[in-house]
Amino acid sequence: MTASKPDILQGTLDLMVLKTLQAMGPLHGYGIARRIEQISEDALQVNQGTIYASLLRLIQKGWISAEWGASENNRRAKFYSITKIGRKRLSVGAANWERISGIVGRVLQIADRS
């Protein structure tokens, strides 16, 4: 399997969105973006708009679903929640990610020693 660079980045963002929704329950776009920023302790200053591209991809794949609701200030907002398929894909994706990051980490350590 070969994946171009943007694919990997997109996949990573999708994975983070999925994880956020799984952990936090239904959230609107702003909430998701904010949450990712907070958890990464503002190290990951994403262009908040890119969240929407990720959300569209996930919706199209059926991994998340959306519903209109009222936000904390009583504004009409779209709330996203993870679906059953999404949960399954998240566990697979997360496991993959850990495996790959583990491998990458080990390889980088080898590189350090030599």
Place this chain on the structure above:
Amino acid sequence: MLDWLRVSVAKIQALFSVRHLDQEFAEELQTHVAILTEENIREGMTPEEAARNARLRLGGLTQLREAHREARGLPGIETFFQDIRYSLRMLRKNPGFTLVAVLTLACGIGANAAIFSMAQGFLLKPLSLPHLDRLVAIGELEEHDRNDTIRASPANYLDWAAQTGTLDFISAFDWESVNLSGVGTPQVAQGIHVSSDFFAALGVKPLFGRTFLPEEDQPGRDQEVVLTRSLWERQFGGDQNIVGKSVRINGRSYAVLGVMNDDCKFPQTVELWLPLALDSEARHNRSDRYLQVMAHLRAGVSRSKAEAEMSTIARRLSDLYPQTNRDWTVQVVPLRDYAIFRGSAPFMMLMMGATGFVLLIACANVANLLFVRATGRQREIAVRAALGATRWRLARQLLSESVFLGLLGAGAGLLIARWAIYLILAHMPPDLVRFVAGWDQIRLDGTVFLFALAVATAAGILAGLAPAFHSWRPDLNAVLKEGARTSSGGRSSHQLRNAFVIAQVSLALVLTVGAGLMVRSFRELLDTNRRFHPETLLTLRLVLPDSPAYKDPHHRAAFYDQTLKEFDTLPGVRSAALVTGFPFSGLMDSGTFSIEGRPPATPGLQNFAVLKDISPNYFQTMGAALIQGRAFNDFDGPDSTPVALISQRLARLHWPSDRPLGHRIRIGQQDSSNPWLTIVGVVEDIKYSWSAPSPEPAVYRPYRQTPQTYMAFGLRAAGDPNSLISAARLAVARVSPDQPIFMVETLDRAIRENTLPIAYVAAIMAVAGLLALLLASVGVYAVMAYSVAERTHEIGIRMVVGAKPAQIVQLVLGRGAMLMFLGFACGLPCAFGLARLEASLFYGVRADDFSTLSLASVSLALVTLLACCIAVRRATRVDPMVALRYE
């Protein structure tokens, strides 16, 4: 996998609610911005700063919305639908233009779809057998001889079957017309004898009952028959309990084994199947090649591989049996080619070519219409280009309009095709249908539909290409600056439109000439036999059964004598005669003959003649004249000197200077065992075959000296010949109750039926020619009318400065005449080419038929000139004052 499917579904769904989804996303973004702004204010920014920061962090709302839109749906399809919607609007705005364009294309597409469905029936699927692609016909071929009947001798066939490793179910068959009696009126049925593997090779199962078992093709065990469904329904009233019953075939009793559905009828004309029982004499016969052989290619074996193997076997056999097999090879051909109605391919090509031309003319018409409109729309296009539409986008818009027109044309065209196919099928006499392989396959099916769509798309692109290309480089400045004055198209567009008109005229010329030649030769064909008054001659045919009762020639002669006598006494019969085959009856007996005392003809240049056995009063009944000598009489019997009559043409060919009377000829080569025949007379020429270039040389023999097993009778009626039919049947029954007669019809009808293929081609060519004439004249009118409209201003000025109406007419008409002249110049050579092609396909057509050629040219010239004149009339009515104000 599944994700991919869900994404596709989501994208397609999104196509249907673009506006709604756009709004939703805009609202979603708005909320985001609002929340972010509030947050920013809480963090101490001024409201303006907060809002700006919010938009920055989100990253450009418009870009987000556009990216979202593109990722959400299928952008290509969306613009496609946009194009279609736009096209629809434009076409609705010009209903007149749309109607003319759609009708024009419908004529072209409809004609093509109808002919295609015919060609498909004849050429692509003449048989509906399950594994047709794997079936082959196998035959022996004498080297150096390019004969296309492929047959095999029984002994060779049996050796092939024993030795082949590439073919399954190798099976042989042989034709026999049989007399079927015992139920209803006796009938002649087309039977074929088949080996027991025959049905397994075809891969078909009977409707009910069973087919032959392997032991049933042994002599003595072969008294069994399988019926076709149509024969079963016609002759046995669809009797459900037919299996096991016995029927009489050629006077012997046969048990019915089963009934076979008609859709797996092979060969085409078969009505019943009998076992092929080869006796021990036949099993050792290597020299008489009369069997037809077919087989199923074994899995994974190609036809060429099978042919290679069969050639090896043939070489082995020719080493073993040089006397009979030397110089004989084997060919393996696809059964499909073999089943095709012979000679239909070039006819179909001719008709497809003709309708293709009609479509081209239609395309040129539509292209011209589009051009005219494109010039009218130059400003609109320029504005769109100025607003940033790419050239590709503009061209695509124009092309999608013309393709859309093409598709509308296909819709209407399919209706026309349906009607045309109905007409084509309705004019085929039902009793002839079974002789034409693939006829029952002619229909509008999915393939024809796809063909029409493909043709429509191609036509749309073809018609739209030039106008679209023309708008490729709109000179924005020039067009937009030109103000209110409608632009007059520009030079290159004029030239292109003229080229279209020239092409149309030349194509139409080719088609009208082609149609004229076909129609004329067909009329002449029918007229050839007019002088024999075929409408008052009732003809009927019979075949004596292959039974001991008729083994002796005397018995056959006696049967004919008696039958003739019975006919002669019928009230309403002026005279009754017999002949082995009437003119145009499809029965051709021809052969070589030799003249006593002359050197043998060199091979390939043999003396060929039509050979007929006749009763003494044949010429008198037909109304043909005796030119020299005497006719046959009742004394020309089996014991008197063998005699012959020859036709005038034969006499002129072989006795150009002296009298042929008294000379002797022999059927076959000089050393043949046939008796020498003394020529006693010369008779008027009669043309027997419609596919022959001129009346064939003919040799006639008295039927009592050579009584054949098949015969045709002719009853010259005093009144309505059809009223004689039942009396004639009874008369034959009085002589022999079991003897069937067939093809009981007037000679007129028989001739019409036998010339039907050429009638169809002539009719279709005539329709194509008329369509071409019509479309071309519409095209010429449209272009001339437009050019007059374009030049209204100029004409007005000319009139103001003193031009007379005649001069104006000359001005406009001159241009039309010029175009027409160029069209003729291009079209005439092609028309000659088509004339030669037709002449090679149909003997009646003469490529040098200048009267037809000029008639066709003159009528095309008149029609186009008329179209020009109508257009010009408008030019002469131009009121200078109005014209000068005309914008």
